[in-house]
Amino acid sequence: MASDTASPRRKPDPVSAKGERRRGPYRRRLRSRIIVSFVLLGFCLTTLFAFATNWARMRVENQLVEDVLNRNIDEYAHRYALDPTRSPDLPVQQMRARLVRPDKFEALREEEPDWYEFGNGNHSLSGVDERGQPYSYKLAVRKTPDAWFFLAYDTTESIRGEAQLNRALILSVLVFSLLSLVLGWWSASKVMKPVSDLAARLRAYRGGTSEPAPLAPRFPDDEVGQLAQALDDYSSRLTEVVQRDREFNADVSHELRTPLAVIRGATELLLARPGLDEKVLQRLQRIQRAEQQCTDLIGSLLLLSRNERGQGSSNVARVAEQLLDAHRAQLGGKPLELVLEGERELVIDAPESALSVALGNLIGNAVKYSQEGSVRVVVTGNRVDVIDSGPGLSAEDAAKLFQRGYRGTHAGHSQGGGIGLSIVSRLCDLYGWQVSVRPGTERGVVATLTFSPAT
Structure with missing residues (x-):
């Protein structure tokens, strides 16, 4: 059976009993997107500000400490050059100076191996002392053939201050993120209120005047x-x-x-x-x-x-027999046998006019495109099969089945606008039926109309 129309239509999105389109398990609302945007903006800005603050503090503090170390160690070396007989004093808080003469160079290797290896410049050291207390300091080194000068600046308190500042910055990020959440919630409510009112009024019109x-x-x-x-x-x-x-x-x-x-x-x-x-x-x-x-x-x-939906009930076999009788009278000399087989007691909840149109199109196509052989209408269970001995179903027809306006490849010069099976498909959608076609076992096409269970 070549069809007047072809190809199963794309299934529509599922629709609830109230007519609302069902959404997935999660639907991100516009209000939520606004709130999330505010929170992300507040979090990113405060995080960036905290990072910039911490970076600027570290850079400025490091620069100041190194400038103090450089000035003091230069002054330390200058005083020693003026009077090498005595160790110069530098009464600077948080600093510890040390002078190593040439005869003590090797002894320094045993006492402070790190100091011994350091070259001229500023170095950072940290660790844990004998009492298990953490320490951190910067060491300025000036090495000359006459003496080695070391100036240590204690930065332990600075590290503690840095930790406190970091905790304060983290707390600030959390606080400002929370404020951004509150601001976003308030702004989203203000922005979305007219939209929500509009949606509510539109929903109120559903089923109304x-x-x-x-x-x-x-x-x-x-x-x-x-x-x-x-x-x-x-x-x-x-x-x-x-x-x-x-x-x-x-x-x-x-x-x-x-x-x-x-x-x-x-x-x-x-x-x-x-x-x-x-x-x-x-x-x-x-x-x-x-x-x-x-x-x-x-x-x-x-x-x-x-x-x-129309009201009434229909006996499928009786309607099928009437349709077959009508087509027998129009066969003329075509050597085609029209046969009704199967159950005779199947009754569906639909008027005979709807069943006659749906089943009549399937039988009509089978009779039109079968030049010889037989067209069998088989009623079984809750369905009816129309089995013909026609030229079969091409891949192109199968791909476009039930598409409005499509005429099968075997339609030739036959009359028809290609809307018959489209009407069948629409009737099936209205009454909850299902219609399908498939190639026959050896030849022809099998069209199946499956009815919804009786309620």
Whole structure:
């Protein structure tokens, strides 16, 4: 069976019973994004400020200490050069000076191996003394052939001060991040309040009046007001479209049903006349079947346009037999057998008009594209299979099945606009059915219409 239309449509996103589109397990709200942005901004700025403060303190302090060391050790060496017979004194707090004469150079290797190895310049030393107390100092070194000069500056207190400053900076980062959170929460509430009000008013319109009150006058003339104005314009145009659609449906229902009723009445009167010629009788019966098909199709299309389910129940086998009888009368000389198999008691919760349109399109395609052999309609469980012996289903058809306007590769010059299976698919969406096609075992196509369980 080559189809008038093809390819399973992309499944829509799941929709809840109330019509709301279900979201994933987590949905990041705009309010949350604003708050997170404020927190990140506050945290990054305070962290950067703390880092810059600590870096500047270390740089300035290190520069000052080294300048003091350089000046004092130069003064220390100068005093020694003026009077080498005595050790010069430097009454500078936090500093300890040491003079090593040439005969004590090797003894220094044993006492202070680090000092012995250091060259001229400033060096940093830290560690733990014999009592287990941490120490840290900077050492200025000047080595000459006549004497070695060492000047140590105790920076232990400075290290403690640095630790205290770091703790204060970390606390400042936490405090300012918390303030950023509070500020972000407050700002997000202020910024999002008009948007939340607009969303609440839109939700209030759901299922309400067909002519909702304008939104724009309730909001200031800002971005939210512009959005409200655009929504008002869209709502107005949508209301006009819905109104035109309702009027069109009403017009179609009235204008088409009236002549069909006339045709039905005239056909019934003619069929009631005795002694009709066999050919005339067959043509009248064909007109009667065509009128019934038109009535069913119009009713189904009107229900589809309103997205409403029709009321009633249908025996699947009985409707299938009626459809097969209608197609048998139109076979002409085509060597094609139409067979109904399977259960006869399957009843579904849907009007016969909807079932007739859906199943009729599947059977019609099978009959149209099967030139010989058979078309079998098998009713089993809660489904019906239409199995034909036609040319089969191409890969291109399978890829575009049920796409509106698509005509199968085997359609040739046959009549049809490629909307038959599209209507079937829409009916299945409306009634909760499922429709699918697959290649047959040896040839042809198997079309399956699966009905929803009875409730």
